[in-house]
Amino acid sequence: MTEGQIRAVVIGGGYAGVMAANRLCSTDGVAVTLVNPRAKFVERIRLHQLAIDNDDATEDYATVLNAGVRLVVDGAERIDAAARRVELTSGGSLEYDYLVYAVGSTGAVPDSVAGAREFAYPLSELEQAQRLQSRLADVPLSAPIVVVGGGLTGIEAASEFAEAGRSVTLVGAALAPSLSKPGRRSVAKRLRKLGVEVIEDSVAAVTADAVVLASGRALPSAATVWTAGFGVPDLAAASGLSTDALGRLLTDETLTSIDDQRIVGTGDAVSPSGLPFRMSCQASLPLGAQSANTVLSRIAGTEPAGISVPMTAQCISLGRGAGTLQLQHKDDTPVGIYIGGKAGAFIKEQVCRWTLKWMAGEAAKPGSYKSQKGPDRGPQLTEAAAVVSSR
Incomplete structure (x- = not known):
């Protein structure tokens, strides 16, 4: 960093954080530092593949991060907004003029389910997937595995494990509730073909060798x-910033913290106007670019634009041999159209690859990534405001 440069610190090196750091490099005079606890970029959308050894789910930051970004491999313990300083796990600190909050999301294992924290294996972070990978290496192929959660992550994990020859039961309150009826039928058909037993029920307890359902059945x-x-x-x-009930940073529609104009949120960990986008790399990439645009606008003394993120599809891998692409309205509600089978698998794989290419492209030429215009959030914001005022 040279004297007179504006210091921009990005906390979190996931999809949104990398995109934000790269975009910030599009303006001269900005020194960008990315803080992340891991030395490699994690492809979270491939962690279910890592668990059964058919992908390492990581990429060198040199591939996806602009060469001008300073990478600090460390954790962030606290944000001192008054002093404009980030206190690091190592004991050091970083001062900033602008901060991008891009810490992402984690797996949530509830305390309310007896034994879940002790015996279950979450699958949303690199270390969790590696722990599961080690466990599966000690479990015979014929031994039963239970995947809890009927959403997209659970479906992808169950499919991957079953395709590898494992005996899998998938338990969830509902199967693929975010998909259309035709999309759900496509997913259910593939799961049956793979031999996955699907049980729509909730989990009451987890033990070392069983899952107890609310109905009393033990698997x-x-x-x-x-x-x-x-x-x-x-x-x-923990840093005294305003958050929603889940802990996401509360911002306005420019992704600026409602507490501090020097702090901008992005990705899974942000709740703009209390109406967060679905946790996904599909939302994180444009949100990452938008958060950087907000910072650059404030540096330039111009008014930042409001967010506009289109949510056009849900891509689901069903093992390596099949997939389902659920088409969406831009407001993230499904339409009755999907692409399944081998074509769905091909599209899903291309999306995974293009996600890295989009970040690499922004790294090579900051400012080049373009996102389509999303839906008008006005009606949702009006409705949300009415709900809040009625409480």
């Missing part, structure tokens, strides 16, 4: 994989 389980629900790190709340 044998040599490894219980927990994919039901997500949370976020508590850094914002």
Whole structure:
């Protein structure tokens, strides 16, 4: 960093954080530092593949991060907004002029389910996937596995494990509730073909070798994989910043913290106007670019634009041999159209690859990534305001 440069610190090196750091490099005079606890970028959308050894789910930051970004491999313990300083796990600190809060999301294993925290294996972070990978290496192929969670992560994990020859039961309150009826039928058909038993029920308890359902039925389980629900790190709340009930940073429609104009949120850990986008890399990439645009606008003394993120599809891998692409309205509600089978698998794989290419492209030429215009959030914001005022 040279004297007179504006210091921009990005906390979190996931999809949104990398995109934000790269975009910030589009303006001269900005020194960008990315703080992340891992030395490699984690492809979270491939963690279910890592668990069964068919992908390492990581990429060198040199591939996706602009060469001008300073990478600090460390954790962030606290944000001192008054002093404009980030206190690091190592004991050091970083001062900033602008901060991008991009800490992402984590797996949420509830305390309310007896034994879940002790015996279940979450699958939302690199270390969690590696722990599950080690466990599965010790579990015979014929031993039963239970995947808890009927959402997209649970479906992908169950499919991947079953395709590898494992005996899998998928438990969830509902199967693929975010999909259309035709999309759900496509997913259910593929799961049946793979031999996955789907049980729509809730989990009452987890033991070392079983999953107990609310109905009282006990399912044998040599490894219980927990994919039901997500949370976020508590850094914002612990730093005295305003958050929603889940702990996401509360911002306005420009992604600026409602407490401090020098702090901008992005990705899974942000709740703009109390109406967060679905946790996904599909939202994180444009949100990352938008958060950087907000910072650059404030540096330039111009008014930042409001967020506009289109949510056009849900891409689901069903093992390596099939997939389902659920088409969406831009407001993230499904339409009755999907692409399944081998075509769905091909599209899903291309999306995974293009996600890295989009970040690499922004790294090579900051400012080049373009996102389509999303839906008008006005009606949702009006409705949300009415709900809040009625309480």
